[in-house]
Amino acid sequence: MTTSKSPTTIASLILEVPDPTAAEAFYAAFGVGDRVGVRAAEAPTAGFRGYTLSLVVSQPNIVDAFVGAALDGGATTLKPAKKGFWGYGGVVQAPDGAIWKVATSSKKNTGPATRQIDDVVLLLGVEDVKASRQFYVDRGLEVAKSFGRKYVEFAAPDSQVKLALYGRRALAKDAGVSPDGTGSHRIVVGREAAPFTDPDGFEWETTSA
Template sequence: MTSIESVTLEVADTAAAHSFYTTAFGLDTQIRLRASDAPTTGFRGFTLSLTVSQPATVNALVGAALEAGATPLKPAAKSLWGYGGVVRAPDGTIWKIATSAKKDTGPATRQIDEMVLLLGVADMAASKRFYTGQGLTVTKSVSRMYVEFASGPSPVKLALYRHRALAKDAGVTPDGTGSHRLLIGGDAGPFTDPDGFAWEAVKPALAP
């Protein structure tokens, strides 16, 4: 089954970015970093989401991110689907930290249950066809708004969201130019999708 094996963020300062991600979210091997000075402005067309178990953990991770230098985009708050907040990392990547739970069941932790890469797309039907053609398996599809793919043993789940809706969810305007500053690794690559997101060939990690 085709899935994401790695997510590489292209950043101006890899040492500073590594320090932020380990301090704020405890992410070390889950994402890769690559130096880049490719021009980019505004919304880069994607977000990364961290799903956790309860609101207290959302607050802990959002607070740690802000202390480490992140910029708040949406304060952590209740919604119809649960509880969450959005921040922009110092390198410009947008992160959403959320839970479907509305009440705490214990002390706050730093445990991350799932990481989701959300790509903003212009034509959902075309992008869905493209990715199924690359061997990805759809597990959830909501009209022309949202598509989710099976992740298998991958540390990162892939989902598609309409570009403007994703920007609104992140609390930013949908306009942006230049590089996505993102490289996705998978065993189906290399290719570039209809919205300009680049994939590279990465073999699945061997089971221990």
């Protein structure tokens, strides 16, 4: 049975790719085929697309399992998986160009690599975090975490994907790429309400329940 989501949360994520068949195979092998969809698009794009997708998992060996699956499927390494003061993680770029970070706050393994995903977070790199935060609040999203003008995370009680805002340059640095980029974001967010485009050009379209 399908449960209707709140119109203020993410109902779907669609990546626009040049080869949907190849992309579907990659994301199925990566382990996120049930979290994102793909569709054909040839919109011009170059450099950083202004967003990243993050998989939050419970321990380092799960990070390694996801990163390994991505690399086996043709992804490239942007940041090798390693320990940091915040935990353990790495960043890869899918063959279609989407950037994925896989991370955990834990530095030790306490069990097998289950490939269990705790959270998926869509991080939008924006020019003005405060202004974009207000834009989304005005459209019904509720703030769950906020760190001034640096980072905002919205509540997502009934969504498979959380939405967060980060400064564009800071997000690019975290991903290990240049912040420069032009053209299409190559990502569309679906929700069960009226469509809109945010101040940074990210498109939200209406999706059915």
